[in-house]
Amino acid sequence: MxxxxxxxxxxxxxxxxxxxxxxxxxxxxxxxxxxxxxxxxxxxxxxxxxxxxxxxxxQSNSYISQDLENLLKNGYFSDCKIQDIPVHKILIETRIGKTFDLIKKYLESNCKLNEIQDLLKWIYCDEMINFKRTNEILNHFGIQNAQKTKLLTNDLKQLLFDEQTSDFKLVVKNEEKDEEEEELYIHKFILAARSGLFLNMFQNLEENLQKVKDYSGKSLETIELLISFLYTDELPITADTDQEFIKEEFEDIVEYYQLNPTIPMMDIFEKSSKK
Known part of the structure; x- marks a missing residue:
């Protein structure tokens, strides 16, 4: 339809x-x-x-969906599996609202492989291939009318700068506090899915490394805006925001961090600035 x-x-x-x-x-x-x-x-x-x-x-939400779909296909930084499919535990728990072990047990005991793949398509991309069966599975976990009540970007907002669920720290200089350093709590799989620079960086770091410094020379405010965008496809713009500053910064940051070149950054800026 x-x-x-x-x-x-x-x-x-x-x-x-x-x-x-x-x-x-x-x-x-x-x-x-x-x-x-x-x-x-x-x-x-x-x-x-x-x-x-x-x-x-x-299409404002489809850029995250495209990037996470590629992440699912490639299995970058997955930390668990369902039916031998590499997946990301925190994303699945956040979207379904149950513990991973409970979700895994139910899916592997009650669902065919293609049904699990269809559910993962919804988890990572907000897309339903088999509407009826996927909704039946989601209903089992207490999610009703998922297409209207559960959006990928809303769920990812729960993870933004969340210390409890993060698996990595990005260290950024805070120029307003005499060069003090701030540690931003991030999720490697999200930043790697959305930025070619972060993907290359994480792939070449030692596995036990838990944090790394940002050497872009960008301000703390700019890095926070970048990460907010990577999680939500939106820029948190308010009436007090220096919009011209953000516009200039993001024109440069799209190239530096190797973001998806199809993202119409200025369209997203205009959309965000009207909120």
Whole structure:
């Protein structure tokens, strides 16, 4: 089932209209639109937009999904396995809300390999291939209506700078406090998934190393903004933020940290600055 968004903010949908399925899946009907287009389109698994300038609105969460999907395929910095699939314990626990051992036991005892793979697709990418079966599994763990109540970026926000779950520290100079150093609590698998620089760095560090200094020369504020973006695809911009400073810093930081080149950083900046 897909939806089409026109340049005039009209939404046309295929197959369903006001909760009633059409006998002809090729039938496309117009539905009433309100102010919150994202909410109205959230139930459609494919969205086609006729205005290139609006496409970003519905892809704003997909960059994390793409990067984490690659992480899942490559198994970088995985710390456990489900059915011999390398996975990341803290991400699975955060998304499901149960202990890893409990999740692993249930999945390996009650689910086929392809069903586990489909669930991992949702955990890492917010995508459902088998809607019915994946929702059945999530319902078992107490997650209802996952497509609307559980978003990858919201779950990753729980991990941002979280000392309890982090597995690494990034040491950054705090120029405002006479060159004192601040330790930022991070998760290697997230930074490695999103930044080519961090991936290369972590791959070449000794396994028992628990922290490393940032040598970019960027300020603590900039590094904190970068990490916030890597976890959420958003910039935490407020009315007091020096937006021009952030704009200039991030134009440079995208290249330095080898972020995904398809990310429209300035579009994300504009979106974040309007919040």
């Amino acid at each position: 897909f939806a089409i968004l026109t340049q005039d903010n009209e939404i046309w949908v295929q197959g369903t209209f006001d909760g009633v399925k059409s006998n002809n899946s090729s039938v496309i009907r117009k539905i009433q639109t309100g102010n919150n287009l994202i909410n109205e389109l959230s139930s459609y698994n494919q969205i086609k937009c006729c205005d290139d300038n609006l496409m970003f609105l519905f």
